[in-house]
Amino acid sequence: xxxxxxxxxxxxxxxxxxxTLALGACTPQNAESAGGEGGSSDLSDVRVALVPGxxxxxxxxxxxxxxKAAKDFDLGEVTFNETAEWDQTKQNDVINSLVxxxxxxxGIFGVSPTDINATFKKLxxxxxxxxxxxxxxxxxxNLAAFxxxxxxxxxxxxxxxxxxxxxGGKGTIVHMTGNNVDSNTQRRIEGVQxxxxxxxxxxxxxxTITDVDTDLATAQKAASDLLAAxxxxxxxxxxxxxxxxxxxxxxxxxxxLEIQLVAIDDDATILDGIRDGSVYGTVAQNPAxxxxxxxWVLAQLASGTCEMADPGVIVxxxxxxxxxxxxxxxDDERVAFAEKVKKQFDDELLTCK
Numbered sequence: 001x002x003x004x005x006x007x008x009x010x011x012x013x014x015x016x017x018x019x020t021l022a023l024g025a026c027t028p029q030n031a032e033s034a035g036g037e038g039g040s041s042d043l044s045d046v047r048v049a050l051v052p053g054x055x056x057x058x059x060x061x062x063x064x065x066x067x068k069a070a071k072d073f074d075l076g077e078v079t080f081n082e083t084a085e086w087d088q089t090k091q092n093d094v095i096n097s098l099v100x101x102x103x104x105x106x107g108i109f110g111v112s113p114t115d116i117n118a119t120f121k122k123l124x125x126x127x128x129x130x131x132x133x134x135x136x137x138x139x140x141x142n143l144a145a146f147x148x149x150x151x152x153x154x155x156x157x158x159x160x161x162x163x164x165x166x167x168g169g170k171g172t173i174v175h176m177t178g179n180n181v182d183s184n185t186q187r188r189i190e191g192v193q194x195x196x197x198x199x200x201x202x203x204x205x206x207x208t209i210t211d212v213d214t215d216l217a218t219a220q221k222a223a224s225d226l227l228a229a230x231x232x233x234x235x236x237x238x239x240x241x242x243x244x245x246x247x248x249x250x251x252x253x254x255x256x257l258e259i260q261l262v263a264i265d266d267d268a269t270i271l272d273g274i275r276d277g278s279v280y281g282t283v284a285q286n287p288a289x290x291x292x293x294x295x296w297v298l299a300q301l302a303s304g305t306c307e308m309a310d311p312g313v314i315v316x317x318x319x320x321x322x323x324x325x326x327x328x329x330x331d332d333e334r335v336a337f338a339e340k341v342k343k344q345f346d347d348e349l350l351t352c353k
Contacts, residue, residue, distance in 0.1 A: 156191030
């Protein structure tokens with residue numbers, strides 16, 4: 001972990017010249033005005049790019065949140081680009097193109113948790129501010145300036161604990177989740193298992209189903225196959241990925257089985273199910289807060305106004321259990337938590353001039 005350096009254009013060109021083909025020469029067009037010696041408190045030169053690994057409903061709130069951040073903080077621009085198609089090489093190409101077009105601050109959800117640090121290093125070596133948003137690199141090292149993400153293990157633990165409560169503290173649970181190689185998925189698996197272990201055998205994990213968040217059709221087939229094969233044995237399903245949550249809600253409703261569902265995120269299907277009682281609850285994350293606060297932090301770094309007190313720090317963006325009791329008010333919790341996180345950066349995590 002290290003502090004991102006803001007360098008003049010000549011140094012950026014020199015750094016970019018040694019970048020490998022995996023990223024290319026990523027020299028921002030306005031590197032000097034974005035930072036340089038002494039930096040600047042003017043954020044109008046900061047152009048933020050929010051780059052998820054590919055298209056997914058989770059990232060859609062980043063669009064409005066980025067636009068709000070640009071307006072509220074007088075940033076030069078915040079753009080959103082999801083054209084990486086879930087391929088790390090293609091994501092690197094997208095990032096390279098954006099840097100070449102003058103973007104000097106990046107909030108990135110890396111496609112490959114095991115490889116994204118190499119991308120972060122090349123960006124920071126070239127004088128570009130970079131934060132890891134919504135997912136942290138695998139392992140113990142984060143070479144972005146910061147990681148602002150859901151504590152996925154804790155969120156999954158909360159979801160499993162809610163499911164255990166829903167079934168009266170005993171029975172069988174199935175866990176449906178995302179890409180098995182994603183470090184977030186492994187953390188979610190650990191969180192669900194931790195909640196089950198705390199029951200001392202009263203609750204058993206019947207099955208963990210991974211790699212079913214590629215798209216809704218994949219999740220629908222997985223949910224349908226699960227209920228056809230094991231439906232009567234299942235007391236609750238915990239879904240810690242977006243598409244399986246929606247698919248499981250639909251499959252349970254069609255089957256007529258008395259299976260409690262605790263989902264993740266806040267698709268309208270899930271929220272309507274909570275309201276009518278067909279879904280017990282969900283664990284909402286905070287993608288809008290990630291994009292909004294992340295853009296502000298990146299602007300402080302790219303302008304040279306601030307640097308990280310602890311480079312690579314991991315910050316929880318929040319997770320929120322939603323049941324019938326708070327289904328119409330939980331968003332207020334998310335907004336308040338985002339403001340708390342912004343204050344945490346301002347008070348503790350940034351060192352400013």
